[in-house]
Amino acid sequence: MNRISLSRKIIVVLFVGIALITILISPVCAAEKSGRPDKCQAVILANEEFLPVLLKAIDEARDEIIMSIFSFKAGEHKNSYPDRIASHLAGAVKRGVKVFVVLETTSDKSDKLNIQNRKAGKFLEEKGIKVFFDSPRKTTHTKLSVIDQRLIFLGSHNFTQSALKYNNEISVLLDRPDKAQNVRNYILNIIKEGG
Numbered sequence: 001m002n003r004i005s006l007s008r009k010i011i012v013v014l015f016v017g018i019a020l021i022t023i024l025i026s027p028v029c030a031a032e033k034s035g036r037p038d039k040c041q042a043v044i045l046a047n048e049e050f051l052p053v054l055l056k057a058i059d060e061a062r063d064e065i066i067m068s069i070f071s072f073k074a075g076e077h078k079n080s081y082p083d084r085i086a087s088h089l090a091g092a093v094k095r096g097v098k099v100f101v102v103l104e105t106t107s108d109k110s111d112k113l114n115i116q117n118r119k120a121g122k123f124l125e126e127k128g129i130k131v132f133f134d135s136p137r138k139t140t141h142t143k144l145s146v147i148d149q150r151l152i153f154l155g156s157h158n159f160t161q162s163a164l165k166y167n168n169e170i171s172v173l174l175d176r177p178d179k180a181q182n183v184r185n186y187i188l189n190i191i192k193e194g195g
Contacts, residue, residue: 043173050157050171051081051164054145057173058088061097061147065089068102068134068142068187071158073116075123081164082120090127098130102190104140105133134194143171146184150177 045053058065074086089099101124103117121131134140145153155171157163174180 041175045153045155045157045171045173047167047169048165050153050155050169051084053173054153055084055088057147057151057153058085058092061092061095063148064098064100065092065145065147066100066102066184066187067145068140068190069145069159070104070141070143071113071116071160071163072101072103072120072124073158073160074120076161080161082159082161085159086120086124086127086129089124089129093128099128100130100132100187100191102132102134102140102187102194105136105194106139107136132191132194134190138193140190142187142190144183144187146180146187149180149184151175152180152183154183 043053072082072085073080074082077083078087089101093099101121103121104113105117106114108114117133121133125131143153143155143157143159145151147153152174153171154174156169157171163169
């Protein structure tokens with residue numbers, strides 16, 4: 001078995017484990033049209049349910065948005081779902097929200113993902129978003145966001161048109177200020193390692 005497929009299997013097992021623990025320790029609700037949990041500490045966001053909830057949370061952010069995304073395919077088409085995320089992040093910056101995005105990079109400059117994320121990073125920086133790249137010595141396969149040190153989005157959704165519109169994907173929104181600081185610190189550590 002090659003290293004990549006073993007790594008993917010480990011990541012899937014870890015995500016399933018996190019999702020199960022989340023379900024067991026807190027009330028879970030299905031995504032509603034309102035887009036946010038009111039009395040729920042966790043909301044399961046399957047497939048196309050993810051994007052509107054994420055955009056609503058970005059639009060309601062007051063202080064900080066910090067994200068670590070494996071694949072962000074922005075700058076392709078202004079109406080694409082990833083470009084909509086970029087637009088909403090830019091709107092948050094204009095409102096005075098600090099926005100940080102960490103992207104995966106490799107040491108191979110010709111790597112397709114590396115080229116895509118570098119292009120997205122430049123596109124985001126032009127919108128006033130602070131962009132960081134992880135260490136090329138370690139793959140950062142996260143799809144993770146923390147908003148206002150309260151809301152945590154984690155799951156399988158990359159910021160690509162395929163993941164946000166066509167694929168079978170699942171993520172969880174946790175309304176857990178008590179855990180958000182730990183997740184935020186995790187992302188900050190990825191920034192530090194990439195520095």
